[in-house]
Amino acid sequence: MEKRNMLGENLAAMLKGGVIMDVVNAEQAKIAEAAGACAVMALERVPSDIRRDGGVARMSDPKLIKEIQAAVTIPVMAKIRIGHTAEAGILEALQVDFIDESEVLTPADPFDHVDKTQFKVPFVCGATDLGEALRRISEGAAMIRTKGEAGTGNVVEAVRHLKLIRREIAALQEFSSSHIAAFAAKERVLPEIVETVKRLGRLPVVTFVAGGVATPADAALLMMLGAEGVFVGSGIFKSADPAKTARAIVLATTHFQDAALVAEVSEGLGAPMPGLEIDRIEIAMQKRGW
Amino acid sequence: MSFRSPTTDNRSPCIGILALQGNVAEHRKALEDLHMTVREVRTPKDIEGVFALVIPGGESTVMMKLMQESGLDEAIVRRVPEGLPVLATCAGAIILSDTHLKLMDISVDRNAYGSQVDSFEAVLSVEGKDMKVTFIRAPKITRTGYGVEVLARHDGNPVIVRQNSVIATTCHPEMRGETLLHAMLLENLNT
Numbered sequence: 001m002e003k004r005n006m007l008g009e010n011l012a013a014m015l016k017g018g019v020i021m022d023v024v025n026a027e028q029a030k031i032a033e034a035a036g037a038c039a040v041m042a043l044e045r046v047p048s049d050i051r052r053d054g055g056v057a058r059m060s061d062p063k064l065i066k067e068i069q070a071a072v073t074i075p076v077m078a079k080i081r082i083g084h085t086a087e088a089g090i091l092e093a094l095q096v097d098f099i100d101e102s103e104v105l106t107p108a109d110p111f112d113h114v115d116k117t118q119f120k121v122p123f124v125c126g127a128t129d130l131g132e133a134l135r136r137i138s139e140g141a142a143m144i145r146t147k148g149e150a151g152t153g154n155v156v157e158a159v160r161h162l163k164l165i166r167r168e169i170a171a172l173q174e175f176s177s178s179h180i181a182a183f184a185a186k187e188r189v190l191p192e193i194v195e196t197v198k199r200l201g202r203l204p205v206v207t208f209v210a211g212g213v214a215t216p217a218d219a220a221l222l223m224m225l226g227a228e229g230v231f232v233g234s235g236i237f238k239s240a241d242p243a244k245t246a247r248a249i250v251l252a253t254t255h256f257q258d259a260a261l262v263a264e265v266s267e268g269l270g271a272p273m274p275g276l277e278i279d280r281i282e283i284a285m286q287k288r289g290w
Numbered sequence: 291m292s293f294r295s296p297t298t299d300n301r302s303p304c305i306g307i308l309a310l311q312g313n314v315a316e317h318r319k320a321l322e323d324l325h326m327t328v329r330e331v332r333t334p335k336d337i338e339g340v341f342a343l344v345i346p347g348g349e350s351t352v353m354m355k356l357m358q359e360s361g362l363d364e365a366i367v368r369r370v371p372e373g374l375p376v377l378a379t380c381a382g383a384i385i386l387s388d389t390h391l392k393l394m395d396i397s398v399d400r401n402a403y404g405s406q407v408d409s410f411e412a413v414l415s416v417e418g419k420d421m422k423v424t425f426i427r428a429p430k431i432t433r434t435g436y437g438v439e440v441l442a443r444h445d446g447n448p449v450i451v452r453q454n455s456v457i458a459t460t461c462h463p464e465m466r467g468e469t470l471l472h473a474m475l476l477e478n479l480n481t
Contacts, residue, residue: 007409010426010465014347014380017311036355038311038348073400074349075427097406097427120407254310254356255332 008122008142011075011097012206015039015143015229019219019250020208022046022233025064026071032236035246039075039098041231042068047104047151048234048273051283057105059087065094077124082289083109085118092121098143099123101136103288104150104233113289116140126210128161128286130168131187133203135290138189144203146227147286148211151234153275155218157286158211162225165203172198211286214239214272216252216265223256240270305476306331306340310356312348312381316464320472334365342375342475345382347426347462350400353381354390367391375455375478377471383458384429394453395435398460402430412461414442416450422466425449429460 018038023029029040042060050057059080069076075097080087082101087108091099101114103126113136116123122142127133133144146165148158175183175198177191184191196204209222210231219230230253232246239245248265255261278284307317309330318328321344331337343366345353357363370376370393378386385391387398403409409426421442431448434440441457442450450459450471455478463471 007411007424007426008406010424010462011406011409013313013316013465014349014426016313016315016348017309018349018352033351036352038352069405074351075406092407095405095407122406250352251356251359 003117003140005116005120005122005140005142008098009205011122012124012143015075015208016206017254018229019246019253020077020229020231021236021246022231023068023237024060026067028237028242029068029071029076031243032246033072033074035243036250037074037246038229039077040068040072041100041233042076042078042096043102043104046234046237047285048153048238049151050104051151051276051281057081059084059090059105062090062094065091065096069094069096079105080114081105081108083107083112083114085114088114088119088121088123092119096121101125101141103147103285107288113139116142124208126286126289127165129164130172130197131189132290133165133207134187134189134193134197137203137205138193141205143206143208145208145210145231147289148209148213149278149281150211150285151276152212152278152281153214153235153238153273154278155212155214155221156278158209158213158222159225161211161286162209162222162227165207166226169197169202173201213249214275215269216248216262219249220252220256220262223253229253234273238273240272245269245272303327303341304329304339306337306343308343308345308353308382310348310362311352312346313462313464314346316462317344317346317379317472320464320467320469323469324472324476326476331362333360334362337362337365337369340374341479342377343369344472344475345376345378345385347380347382350381350384350390353385363391367393370456373455375475376457377475378456378458379462379464380426380428380460383431383460386456386458394451394456394458395438396431396451396453396458397433398429399432400429401427402432403428412444414444414449414461416442416470419470421463421468421470423459423461423463423468424465425461426465431458431460
């Protein structure tokens with residue numbers, strides 16, 4: 001926490017209440033922007049295709065990222081492999097607005113995540129629990145998202161990670177300073193950041209959800225549980241009608257307290273992306289990173 | 291100031307914050323620091339009875355789309371000429387400009403400084419006071435019409451402007467806990 005990317009944290013604040021959509025090309029980016037996405041995430045293949053086709057998943061081709069940047073006015077994010085500092089350098093050179101150091105791609109470094117304090121471009125990172133979120137923030141992440149289980153169309157893991165983080169923060173309120181020191185040591189973070197979370201009653205950076213969001217109701221559920229915004233990956237461009245599904249998820253995220261409206265936008269969307277049971281999947285992307 | 295006591299009564303005087311998308315929480319804190327009661331505005335019904343409106347930062351394309359979906363854009367356009375005081379930051383300034391709601395006679399160029407790596411901090415001088423702000427993928431005001439007063443400049447460019455009871459800025463004082471512009475908005479309640 002000693003070297004925070006305050007400008008990056010400020011950009012994350014501007015994204016709150018919004019939907020960030022995975023796109024693989026400029027055409028999809030335009031559809032996402034027109035539907036009300038607050039940012040787009042450039043990646044080589046959406047998670048469900050990575051899951052289906054296998055192989056090493058890497059950062060997008062810079063040419064595609066440039067085309068996406070030219071196509072939209074909203075912020076452009078892009079994914080790098082965990083620990084791939086050179087891919088991060090490329091994305092900073094391309095002047096993307098945010099880098100997602102993502103478990104959806106194949107990890108590049110078995111020991112370390114990227115030292116994010118060395119970059120001006122802010123980073124968002126995935127987390128499954130409080131300790132993991134705090135390790136990423138300590139490395140300089142300006143925004144956290146749940147990992148969920150990407151490419152499954154199954155929201156259960158995103159709910160699990162969001163609830164776990166919130167429950168652990170609630171439990172922290174009862175911790176004595178020696179208890180905090182023990183928790184910090186176990187999670188390999190400084191006690192100061194744990195003290196900060198206790199004082200704030202929340203993570204010190206904006207916290208979105210990701211991983212398995214497929215329907216407007218999924219987005220509304222996660223907002224009800226306290227998410228500050230939503231990432232949608234395969235859920236949009238693997239649905240029967242991407243533009244309509246995208247608009248519906250945007251409306252459901254903003255108006256999550258209005259069940260009648262969420263009902264209205266959910267009507268007649270056609271088939272959502274096909275879903276997967278978590279215990280039947282071959283690769284648990286959420287276990288990548290530590 | 292006549293609206294000092296916070297209350298939960300929905301009919302009590304309150305300040306609206308457009309809460310479709312963006313940094314609503316930081317503006318809420320600024321207004322609550324000034325002892326105001328806040329209401330989040332998402333639909334045309336929510337804006338009924340608010341005494342002033344804050345349009346936060348965020349993505350102007352998203353906010354415009356969501357306003358158009360519910361007709362909230364028209365509701366705001368009706369209220370402002372009747373004297374509804376407005377404070378708009380960053381995306382909010384784009385929404386008030388001649389490109390969208392035309393509630394202020396200004397032209398605005400989006401993302402005029404570049405991408406996020408070009409975002410920056412600055413200290414502005416506003417009515418003789420220093421104010422810490424951040425410019426986040428900020429727009430630039432490229433034209434100010436008759437009756438638009440420039441309250442602050444940065445590198446010669448107007449960055450805080452006022453026209454009647456409407457204040458717009460291309461930067462974010464609320465991200466540094468500054469409440470001067472919010473206090474100026476509330477001064478308009480008495481005029």
